[in-house]
Amino acid sequence: MIRFEQVSKRYPGNANALETLSFALAPAEMAFVTGHSGAGKSTLLKLIGLLERPSQGAVTVAGRNLAQVRRRGIAQHRRMVGMVFQDHHLLLDRSVQANVELPLVVAGVPAEERAKRARAAMEKVGLGGMEQRLPVRLSTGEQQRVGIARAIVARPAVLLADEPTGNLDPQLAVEIMGLFAEFQSIGTTVLVATHDLFLIKRIRKRVLVLDHGRLVDDVSATEVAA
Amino acid sequence: MNARGQAASRRGAPARWWRAHRWALGQSLLRLRERPLGTALTVAVMGLALALPLSFYLVQVNLDRFGQVLGAQQALNVFLKQDQTQAQATALARTLRADPAVATVTLRSPAAGLSELAALQGFGPALAALPDNPLPWVLVLRPRATAALAAVSTLATQLRGNSAVALVQDQGPFRARLDALTDFGRRVMQVLGALLALAAVLVVGASVRSDIQSRADEIHVLQLVGASAAFVRRPYLYAGLGLGLLSGVAAVILVLMLEVALAAPAAQLDASWGGRLGFAALSVTPLLVLLACAAMLGWLGARIASARHLAAGEPN
Numbered sequence: 001m002i003r004f005e006q007v008s009k010r011y012p013g014n015a016n017a018l019e020t021l022s023f024a025l026a027p028a029e030m031a032f033v034t035g036h037s038g039a040g041k042s043t044l045l046k047l048i049g050l051l052e053r054p055s056q057g058a059v060t061v062a063g064r065n066l067a068q069v070r071r072r073g074i075a076q077h078r079r080m081v082g083m084v085f086q087d088h089h090l091l092l093d094r095s096v097q098a099n100v101e102l103p104l105v106v107a108g109v110p111a112e113e114r115a116k117r118a119r120a121a122m123e124k125v126g127l128g129g130m131e132q133r134l135p136v137r138l139s140t141g142e143q144q145r146v147g148i149a150r151a152i153v154a155r156p157a158v159l160l161a162d163e164p165t166g167n168l169d170p171q172l173a174v175e176i177m178g179l180f181a182e183f184q185s186i187g188t189t190v191l192v193a194t195h196d197l198f199l200i201k202r203i204r205k206r207v208l209v210l211d212h213g214r215l216v217d218d219v220s221a222t223e224v225a226a
Numbered sequence: 227m228n229a230r231g232q233a234a235s236r237r238g239a240p241a242r243w244w245r246a247h248r249w250a251l252g253q254s255l256l257r258l259r260e261r262p263l264g265t266a267l268t269v270a271v272m273g274l275a276l277a278l279p280l281s282f283y284l285v286q287v288n289l290d291r292f293g294q295v296l297g298a299q300q301a302l303n304v305f306l307k308q309d310q311t312q313a314q315a316t317a318l319a320r321t322l323r324a325d326p327a328v329a330t331v332t333l334r335s336p337a338a339g340l341s342e343l344a345a346l347q348g349f350g351p352a353l354a355a356l357p358d359n360p361l362p363w364v365l366v367l368r369p370r371a372t373a374a375l376a377a378v379s380t381l382a383t384q385l386r387g388n389s390a391v392a393l394v395q396d397q398g399p400f401r402a403r404l405d406a407l408t409d410f411g412r413r414v415m416q417v418l419g420a421l422l423a424l425a426a427v428l429v430v431g432a433s434v435r436s437d438i439q440s441r442a443d444e445i446h447v448l449q450l451v452g453a454s455a456a457f458v459r460r461p462y463l464y465a466g467l468g469l470g471l472l473s474g475v476a477a478v479i480l481v482l483m484l485e486v487a488l489a490a491p492a493a494q495l496d497a498s499w500g501g502r503l504g505f506a507a508l509s510v511t512p513l514l515v516l517l518a519c520a521a522m523l524g525w526l527g528a529r530i531a532s533a534r535h536l537a538a539g540e541p542n
């Protein structure tokens with residue numbers, strides 16, 4: 001579903017954020033990306049969501065080399081990718097529900113169905129009853145969950161989450177990961193960037209370990225227990 | 227998107243289109259309402275900018291009418307020599323009627339002239355005392371409204387050269403001056419109109435631009451969740467269209483107020499001309515044209531303002 005071939009990414013004026021990275025994720029596979037701060041986790045996810053383009057190498061998503069996706073195609077591509085951002089990216093002056101509905105608005109889903117699906121998504125991340133609140137009036141963890149609800153509401157083919165549980169208590173973090181695993185079971189490919197080793201041990205999925213932009217380890221789910 | 231979703235989205239394309247537009251419309255209204263002062267200011271400035279050409283147009287329409295009224299009065303009075311007989315006068319009239327520049331030729335006999343003079347001046351008895359009628363035959367010649375001024379003056383020159391003609395009275399030069407004046411007025415109106423339309427585009431453009439800038443974060447978020455450039459741009463285009471339309475309405479109201487304010491002096495002027503001027507109010511068509519233009523200019527301003535900014539959705 002997702003394939004990186006010899007991918008490097010260099011930001012102007014920096015050393016390489018990613019170095020000749022190669023790996024592949026099967027459809028409906030779930031994996032973690034971990035590594036120290038600045039290792040390149042966010043960059044890796046941004047390449048998949050077409051927020052950045054690689055300096056070298058090829059990123060393929062759903063059989064499509066992203067280098068061939070130009071202007072118009074970008075929006076379309078992003079609609080099949082749900083993203084939870086490290087810095088939430090919420091509309092602060094819109095209600096929680098309006099934020100969660102946004103991908104559905106963009107996809108042209110009718111209002112009643114939008115509301116129904118948004119409520120279901122909010123329910124799943126434990127935001128039931130907060131539909132009309134403004135994000136500025138929410139705790140950081142609650143804001144993070146608004147972002148998670150928004151990412152899952154359109155049932156994307158690919159779900160990318162960048163530190164989705166950084167501000168959540170361990171119990172809630174595990175619940176959210178369980179939720180992601182559910183998506184895996186309906187065919188969604190899930191990739192989660194985190195440095196929460198406790199969480200990685202609890203959930204037991206494949207783990208990609210980055211160090212200074214290089215893939216230094218690729219641990220299969222069965223090996224994680226050890 | 228899964229297979230089921232894709233099938234459903236293909237089926238619902240028109241409905242989806244309509245929903246997207248309705249959403250954009252709602253967003254744009256929200257935007258205009260959110261900044262009532264900015265909206266009011268933009269509408270006021272743009273309304274004024276549009277009211278000016280419309281008032282010029284109103285003046286122009288009436289100047290044209292004025293010219294027509296005066297033009298209708300324009301006639302060549304051809305005084306024949308004293309020795310010309312009725313038969314000769316009739317023959318000349320027949321020739322002149324064949325001229326393409328001529329609409330009508332009226333023949334006035336010396337007798338008719340005399341009685342008219344008598345009635346008009348009130349010294350009938352004195353005239354009646356004359357042994358002979360001193361008046362010649364007169365041909366009153368009205369040019370066609372479509373006839374060029376030059377054709378009419380050529381005709382006058384020809385007639386002056388005619389041995390049967392004593393005198394030709396021609397009001398052409400006055401008409402020429404009036405025409406030149408109205409032409410000048412029309413040109414001024416066109417140039418000012420174009421400049422003011424440009425000003426209107428810039429006013430809306432500036433307003434929409436500041437709106438876009440203050441919403442850069444929101445635009446970014448929309449792009450992140452997969453909104454196309456058209457989708458992101460649409461609320462701003464609608465806002466521009468709405469601003470244009472509101473300004474058009476403001477301009478129409480201003481001009482109608484101007485008409486009301488000018489009604490009394492115009493009626494007075496008209497009365498002094500014996501009611502022949504008949505000032506015209508603006509008809510519905512130019513008002514509708516103005517509204518359409520205003521909306522278009524607003525849309526254009528928004529389009530220009532949004533074009534550059536929204537190209538930034540590209541990844542690096």
Ligand SMILES: Nc1ncnc2c1ncn2[C@@H]1O[C@H](COP(=O)(O)OP(=O)(O)OP(=O)(O)O)[C@@H](O)[C@H]1O
Binds near residue numbers: 035037038039086
């Ligand atoms: N927009 C940018 N411009 C320049 N350099 C950048 C940019 N974004 C990231 N970098 C650099 O690229 C490297 C990888 O950054 P990245 O954000 O991918 O790390 P990360 O693993 O997500 O770190 P963290 O755990 O702190 O979120 C870092 O050295 C960072 O400084």
Ligand SMILES: [Mg+2]
Binds near residue numbers: 041042043086162
């Ligand atoms: Mg990061």
